[in-house]
Amino acid sequence: MGAKFSLVRGTKDILGDDVKVWQGVESCARRIFSLYGYREIRTPILEPEELFRRSLGQDSEVVGKQMFTLRRSGDDTDATGPGRIVLRPEGTAGVLRAFLENNLDKTEGLVKVYYLGPMFRAERPQKGRLRQFHHIGAEAIGSFDAILDAEIIALSAEILESIGLSGYDIEINSLGCAKDKQRLGDNLCRQLKGNVSRLCRDCQRRYGHNIFRVLDCKNRDCRNIVSGLDISLQDYLCPDCLSHFSLLRDSLNDIGLRYKENRHLVRGLDYYTRTVFEIKHPALGAQDALGAGGRYDNLTQQLGGGAAGAAGFALGVERLILAMSSSAQDAQPVQQGLVFGVYIIGLGDDARRECFKVATELRKNNILAEMGRGERSLKSQLRRANNSRLRWALIIGEDEMKDNCVLLKDMEKSLQEKVRRGDVLKSLRPSGELRAMNFPIEAKPR
Numbered sequence: 456m457g458a459k460f461s462l463v464r465g466t467k468d469i470l471g472d473d474v475k476v477w478q479g480v481e482s483c484a485r486r487i488f489s490l491y492g493y494r495e496i497r498t499p500i501l502e503p504e505e506l507f508r509r510s511l512g513q514d515s516e517v518v519g520k521q522m523f524t525l526r527r528s529g530d531d532t533d534a535t536g537p538g539r540i541v542l543r544p545e546g547t548a549g550v551l552r553a554f555l556e557n558n559l560d561k562t563e564g565l566v567k568v569y570y571l572g573p574m575f576r577a578e579r580p581q582k583g584r585l586r587q588f589h590h591i592g593a594e595a596i597g598s599f600d601a602i603l604d605a606e607i608i609a610l611s612a613e614i615l616e617s618i619g620l621s622g623y624d625i626e627i628n629s630l631g632c633a634k635d636k637q638r639l640g641d642n643l644c645r646q647l648k649g650n651v652s653r654l655c656r657d658c659q660r661r662y663g664h665n666i667f668r669v670l671d672c673k674n675r676d677c678r679n680i681v682s683g684l685d686i687s688l689q690d691y692l693c694p695d696c697l698s699h700f701s702l703l704r705d706s707l708n709d710i711g712l713r714y715k716e717n718r719h720l721v722r723g724l725d726y727y728t729r730t731v732f733e734i735k736h737p738a739l740g741a742q743d744a745l746g747a748g749g750r751y752d753n754l755t756q757q758l759g760g761g762a763a764g765a766a767g768f769a770l771g772v773e774r775l776i777l778a779m780s781s782s783a784q785d786a787q788p789v790q791q792g793l794v795f796g797v798y799i800i801g802l803g804d805d806a807r808r809e810c811f812k813v814a815t816e817l818r819k820n821n822i823l824a825e826m827g828r829g830e831r832s833l834k835s836q837l838r839r840a841n842n843s844r845l846r847w848a849l850i851i852g853e854d855e856m857k858d859n860c861v862l863l864k865d866m867e868k869s870l871q872e873k874v875r876r877g878d879v880l881k882s883l884r885p886s887g888e889l890r891a892m893n894f895p896i897e898a899k900p901r
C-alpha cells in the first residue's frame with residue numbers, strides 16, 4: 456500500500472460541522488452584502504505577478520516575500536520574465552483588473568462588488584496565519600465621497616454582527632493623499648533618524664524603503680521607539696484630506712458606530728490613500744486583525760485606467776471563525792436544535808426501494824431526506840438517525856410494506872405513529888415550516 460499524503464503546511468481541510476459554520480458565515484455575509492447593494496464578482500485565482508507588484512508595492516511584505524509564483528511543468532515560458540503568474544495574495548487588485556479590463560468604468564457609475572474565496576501567501580504558518588486562507592471582501596469603485604468609507608466600515612461591522620460576533624474594536628486613521636503620505640513619511644524619517652541603529656534589522660531596511668512598515672513592527676524595541684513618535688493629522692494632512700476624514704468620523708458618529716483613532720495604523724499594502732481601518736479582536740492573540748481595508752484612490756490610474764475613487768475591505772474567514780469559537784457566547788457556530796428533515800430507514804431490499812421513492816418525493820417537496828447506507832440492524836440505523844440530528848425518522852419494514860404505511864418517529868418528542876404511505880407529506884407539514892436549508896448559525900436577534 457502506498458504512503459498516505461498529508462496536508463500542505465499552512466492549509467486546512469474543512470470538514471463535518473465546520474462546513475456548516477463556514478456556510479453560515481458565508482450566507483450571513485451574502486445577505487448583508489445584498490442589503491447594502493453589493494453584487495458578487497468572481498475573479499480568477501491566477502493573476503499576473505506584475506499586477507500585485509504595481510498595486511501592493513514592490514517593498515510590501517506580500518510582494519517581497521509571500522507570493523506563490525507558478526512554474527508550469529513542460530513549458531517554462533510563463534515562469535520567466537514579465538509574464539509570471541501567481542496565486543492571488545489578496546482580492547482588490549484582481550477586482551480592479553477586472554473592472555478596467557471589462558470597461559466597467561465606462562458602463563456603470565458606482566460599481567459595488569463583493570467576493571468570497573481563497574487567497575495565498577507564503578507566510579510562516581501559525582495560529583490565525585495560513586498559506587491558504589479565505590477572504591470575504593468588498594470593493595466600491597467610482598466615488599471619492601467620505602460617506603462611502605463610512606458605508607464600507609459599517610458594512611464590515613454589520614457582517615460581524617450578523618454572525619453574532621461581538622467584542623471587536625474598529626480602528627481608523629487617515630494617510631491622506633499621495634502628497635500627504637510623502638509628508639508623513641518624511642516626518643517619520645526625521646523623528647526616527649536618531650534611533651535607526653536601535654531598530655531591528657528588518658526595520659533598518661524598512662527605514663530606507665518603506666518607512667510606514669516600522670510603525671507596525673512587532674519587535675519590542677521597535678515598539679518602544681515607535682510609541683514615542685509624535686504623529687498629528689494637522690502635521691501632514693492637506694485641508695481636503697482633513698475635511699474628508701472629519702466627514703468620515705461624523706458619519707460614523709451619526710450611525711452610532713464605535714471606533715478608535717490610531718495614528719500608528721498605516722497598513723502593509725501600498726495602494727491605500729486617505730482612510731485606512733482595521734478590525735481587531737482580543738480573542739485572536741498575536742494575529743489580532745479580523746479584517747481591514749480603506750480607500751485607494753490612485754489605484755485605477757496606477758493600473759492604466761482613469762481616476763476613480765474607491766474603497767473596500769476584506770475579512771479573514773478563518774480568523775472570524777476562530778474568534779467566534781474562542782470568545783462570544785452569543786455566537787453559536789453550530790445549531791443546537793434538530794434540523795427539519797427526515798432520516799429514512801428501510802429494512803430489506805424491497806423496503807429500501809420504497810424508501811428511495813419516499814425520499815425522492817420528500818426532496819421534490821423541499822424536505823431534507825437522508826437515507827442510510829443500508830445496514831441490516833434497525834438498532835444501528837436508529838443510532839445513525841439520532842446522530843443525523845434530523846427531526847424525524849421514517850421506518851419501513853416488512854409489516855409496513857404489507858400495510859402500505861410507514862412508521863414516523865418524532866426524534867424531538869420521542870413519539871411515533873403509523874402513517875398511511877400516501878399521508879407522509881401531510882403528516883410532516885403541519886409540524887412546522889419547511890426548513891430544508893436550515894441555517895446552522897443562530898443570527899443574533901436584532
Ligand code: HAM
Pocket residue numbers: 544545546547576578583584585586587588589590592593594744745746747748749750766767768769770771772773774
Ligand atoms: P489584509 O489586511 O492583507 O488586506 O487582509 C485582510 C484580512 O485577511 C486580515 O485582516 C486577516 O484577517 C486576513 N489574513 C491576511 N493574511 C492572512 C493569513 N496569512 N492567514 C489568515 N488570514 C489572513 C487585504 O488583503 C486588502 N485586500 C483588504 C482591502 C480590500 N482593502 C481594500 N479593499
